[in-house]
Amino acid sequence: MRRTLPSMNSLVCFEAVYRLGSVTQAAEELNMTQSAVSRRILSMESQLGLPLFRRERKRLFIEPAAERYGQDMSQILSEIEASTSRFITHNQSMGLLTVAVPPTFGSRWLVPKLNGFISTHHGLDLNLVSKIKPFNFDNEDIDIAIHFGMNDWSGAKLDYLMAEHVIPVCAPTLIEDKTPDSIDAILDFPLVHHTTRPKLWNTWSEHFGLAPNRIKSGPRFEHYALVIQAAVNGIGFALIPDFLVRKEILRGDLVVPVGARMKCEEAYYFACPNKLRGDKRVAAFSEWVKRECTKAE
Template identity: 30%
Template sequence: MRRNIPSSASLLAFEAAARHGNFARAAEELSLTEGAISRQIARLESLLKCKLFDRTGSRVKLNPVGARYARHVGETLERLDRDTQYITGMPEGNRSLELAALPTFASRWLIPRLSSFRKQHPDITLNIAARIDPFILTGSGFDAAVHFDHPAWAGMRMDFLFKENLVPVCHPELLTDTNLSSQLNELPRIHRRQNPEAWYSYACESGIVLDNPAQGVRYDLHEMAIAAALAGDGVALVPWMYVEKDLSSGALAAPWPKSVVLSKSFCLVKPVETGINDAALQAFEQWLRAEITDSGQ
């Protein structure tokens, strides 16, 4: 069936007029006459069989239908512009992968290792976007996601990668007491907002008494909690894999035991159906698993 899609000229004219709230300014931006803008919008309204602007004399204002359509058209044109610029900048013969990943995993573990991937696969461009929550992979524009195991991924292929275990860390200068259990109870606690019970669970598992496990500041990301710990603001319960370099360099200290109970399974989430980027995705997965093995995860 033939798609009922407006012309790009009509959409550009409408988007500019909606954004400016004025046909004259839209015409100036697009180097057209005001009459040309008006005709393009009239064609669009004819195609849609509804009015998009309320007209009072020479003045125009988006009506509710037009405002909603303008939002969707603006998002579509912006996405099309980004995709066009991206394709224009790709070397000939280059393949690309669109990967979604948890923000701290991407910035603290994955990206610092990508030079190795680029050396092995110089013809593959890996683009990474941060996603905190699971989402519907089909139709999202992503080829795969590195994320924690979750029922929301039902219907997708989930291949286990590693376990993420938490450990309390702090700036070494905060460790002034030889009684580490007592010190952990006294230090300000740093929480991750999405896991408010973590410190309580850690106290139960480790046997370390914490008078008020829920006390302390809360941040959305492990990256934020790590930054706070590096700044000496308190003790954060974060994944060991994200702070290995900081612990090795002495920037952070972890004198308390790792948690075994507080862990999540990370998976590579992929569509069930094969796609045009399967070979590139397979190359990335092989490299990723080798890096996980080498890092001892």
């Protein structure tokens, strides 16, 4: 150590006494005893060969020559503290992770669970964007995606998350005059359709051995959130993934008059472009969402 450079502990004690004007207050701030702080100041004065404070009637007064030294130490220590905080924050931060999700899946299933992830992954900021269909990761400012569809995405690795099961639901008012007593009877009612899955009612009908030509046309909505709301408002029967309408069913806004649950050929997958495989942000989110999906199945 250079002979003219006091120890950091001594400098910290000097700056605190200079700033607060009191050994007692400095000791409280630094969680030290008054005698320990006083010894540090005396040690500095001995090393520097100059007095820092003038002692009069148990009070300390900064020496005129030490006034500038105190100002410099306050600025330097503040800069060191700020720099240290930036270093710690930078190394704790995992950065921003942009995740594309199907709109209703995101709002009704993912977001309500996110606090569990956020509370255990400080420093990782999530940015959720809505996407319905696969896209080119190279052309989008998106890191990863939750994909619903077949196990096929060019330029990305897909990991299975969970299956989807759809059920026919409707508002109680729709069937108050005549409750369907069979799967076949559901097709006598108005049907609500999902724009991006126009053949879902046909697939469901074939699954249960019903004639596809009985499928009625009806209003179409792009997002499941709109399909669900249409069903709640009594517009018609809708085929909805069961995990998306649990609250409506529990509240009685929607009913399932006939058990006709169908497992879809498509499923939910975690999509990651090859360039981000091994990224710590991606790994953290992937592990969490896979655990949550395992619980849901």
